[in-house]
Amino acid sequence: MFERLQQIEDRYNEINEMLSDPSVMNDMERFMKLSKEEGDLRDKVALYRKYKEVKEELEATEDMLSENLEKEMEELAKEESSSLRDEKEKMEEEMKLLLLPKDENDDKNIIMEIRGAAGGDEAQLFAGDLFEMYQRYADSQGWKTEVLDANITDIGGYKEVTLMISGQNVYSKLKYENGAHRVQRVPQTESQGRIHTSTATVVVMPEAEEVELDIDEKDIRVDIYHASGAGGQHVNKTASAVRLTHEPTGIVVAMQDQRSQLKNRDKAMKILRARIYDKLQQEAQSEYDAERKSAVGTGDRSERIRTYNFPQNRVSDHRIGLTIQQLDQILSGKLDIIIEALILHEQTQKMEKLQNES
Numbered sequence: 001m002f003e004r005l006q007q008i009e010d011r012y013n014e015i016n017e018m019l020s021d022p023s024v025m026n027d028m029e030r031f032m033k034l035s036k037e038e039g040d041l042r043d044k045v046a047l048y049r050k051y052k053e054v055k056e057e058l059e060a061t062e063d064m065l066s067e068n069l070e071k072e073m074e075e076l077a078k079e080e081s082s083s084l085r086d087e088k089e090k091m092e093e094e095m096k097l098l099l100l101p102k103d104e105n106d107d108k109n110i111i112m113e114i115r116g117a118a119g120g121d122e123a124q125l126f127a128g129d130l131f132e133m134y135q136r137y138a139d140s141q142g143w144k145t146e147v148l149d150a151n152i153t154d155i156g157g158y159k160e161v162t163l164m165i166s167g168q169n170v171y172s173k174l175k176y177e178n179g180a181h182r183v184q185r186v187p188q189t190e191s192q193g194r195i196h197t198s199t200a201t202v203v204v205m206p207e208a209e210e211v212e213l214d215i216d217e218k219d220i221r222v223d224i225y226h227a228s229g230a231g232g233q234h235v236n237k238t239a240s241a242v243r244l245t246h247e248p249t250g251i252v253v254a255m256q257d258q259r260s261q262l263k264n265r266d267k268a269m270k271i272l273r274a275r276i277y278d279k280l281q282q283e284a285q286s287e288y289d290a291e292r293k294s295a296v297g298t299g300d301r302s303e304r305i306r307t308y309n310f311p312q313n314r315v316s317d318h319r320i321g322l323t324i325q326q327l328d329q330i331l332s333g334k335l336d337i338i339i340e341a342l343i344l345h346e347q348t349q350k351m352e353k354l355q356n357e358s
Contacts, residue, residue, distance in 0.1 A: 001092075004099060005048045012038065012045045044098045051091045058084040100350045105206035105281075106172035111148070111274040112204050115160045117180065119198025124157030126183040126308075127200040129331060131161050134174070136333025143167030148267050149255060162271060164207070171206045176342040178204050179303045185310035195311060199304070207270070208277035215276065221245040224261060244268045251275050306338075320345045 015038045018024050024031055061081045069077060114131050116124030138145045144166045151159040165174065182199050223243040241256035242264040253275070255268035307316045308327055315330050315338070316323040322341050324330075330338065 001095065001099060005044065005095060008041055009045050009048055012041045015041070040102075044095075047091060047095055047098060051088070051095065054084055054088050054091065058088055096351065097347060100347060103172065103175070105175070107169050108171045108206040109164060109166040110170050110174055110204050110206055111162065111164050111271060112174065112177075112202065113160065113162045114158065115201050116153075116157060117199040117201050119183075119196065121153065121155055121157060122183075122185075122187045122196055123198040123200055124153050124159055125155065125188075126181075126198055127158040127161065128156060129183075130181060130200055130202065131158060131163070133331050133333055133335070134163075134165070134177075137335045138165050138167070138170075138333075140333055141167060141170075141173075143170055148271060164270065166207075171204070173339050173343075174204050175206075176339060177202045177305075179305035182304055182307045183310070184307065203278075205274040205278040208273045215246070215273065219246055219248050220272075221247060222265075240264055242268050244272050246272060246276055249276055249279055251279065317342070 015034050019031065019034055019038065024034065058081065061077055061084060064077050065074065065081060112134065114127050114134075116127040119126070135145050146164045146166070147161065148164055149160070149162040151161070153159060180199050180201050182197060184195055184197050186193050187196050221244070223245070225241050225243065240261045241254065242261060243252065243254040244265070245252045251272060253268045253272045255264040255271075305317065305319055307314075307318070308330075309316070310327065313325050313327045314323060315327050317338055320341060322338065324337060326334075326337070
């Protein structure tokens with residue numbers, strides 16, 4: 001571990017030297033790439049440097065204890081030694097976590113798609129509940145949410161809603177939400193008071209930048225047409241709706257949310273890019289089944305990952321066996337208790353894997 005950390009510090013020093021080189025500063029693409037790498041290494045290097053300072057202090061204190069000290073000084077040295085040893089051990093555990101393999105998408109924004117699945121109207125109402133839950137959670141994290149597309153039902157649910165969530169490390173926390181979410185409750189329309197089970201699905205895709213995914217414009221078929229449904233006079237008079245088809249993958253995105261054809265095309269392109277990037281990643285991950293098993297929540301999206309039981313105010317995450325009696329709190333956006341447990345579970349699995357390999 002320490003050999004790896006020293007290599008990281010050496011690389012960090014090398015990058016900082018390069019970033020002050022005029023030839024690098026004039027090459028914006030290279031400068032940005034090195035700046036990102038420097039940012040990725042900064043926390044690791046800061047912790048490692050602090051660790052070396054604590055280790056030196058501990059060694060100096062223990063050297064003092066080997067000498068003949070007055071009783072009062074000896075007690076102080078022992079107390080200092082014990083405190084430094086605890087700090088050193090704590091930092092060693094932190095460094096182990098920092099060295100775990102990192103998901104390259106963790107610091108990205110996301111595009112999230114929520115759909116009502118099995119259960120008709122109740123499933124679509126539940127999709128709306130999930131949508132509001134993620135909006136509240138995003139607000140609590142200081143993230144920005146933007147609805148890209150929404151298909152709202154007559155009773156206020158969602159057949160489908162697509163939103164973009166932007167901010168710091170969004171994907172690192174919300175990537176675990178991929179899958180089928182099950183709800184058990186008495187529907188508003190149920191006069192007999194019987195509990196129904198319905199499901200909604202959630203897909204979380206990292207936002208794909210143009211530099212990461214080179215899509216040939218010739219591979220995209222663009223269809224322009226008149227929007228349909230509610231929206232005023234412009235619906236029939238203006239050909240503002242856009243449908244993009246990526247012919248190599250067959251992925252189709254249609255957008256008619258905005259009056260402007262240009263805005264619809266821009267939104268559709270964001271979703272298309274994310275879906276293509278996500279498809280390529282899913283295909284690559286499927287070749288590494290062993291690695292996929294260590295990643296909570298990034299596997300089969302038909303998997304039922306969580307149950308929300310209203311009569312018992314209970315939420316259960318089936319992947320890690322977590323059950324909490326705080327459904328009302330979870331739906332109000334207080335998702336940290338679940339997300340932190342999922343992160344810890346994945347870190348533990350990765351740690352065990354590294355130890356087995358070493």
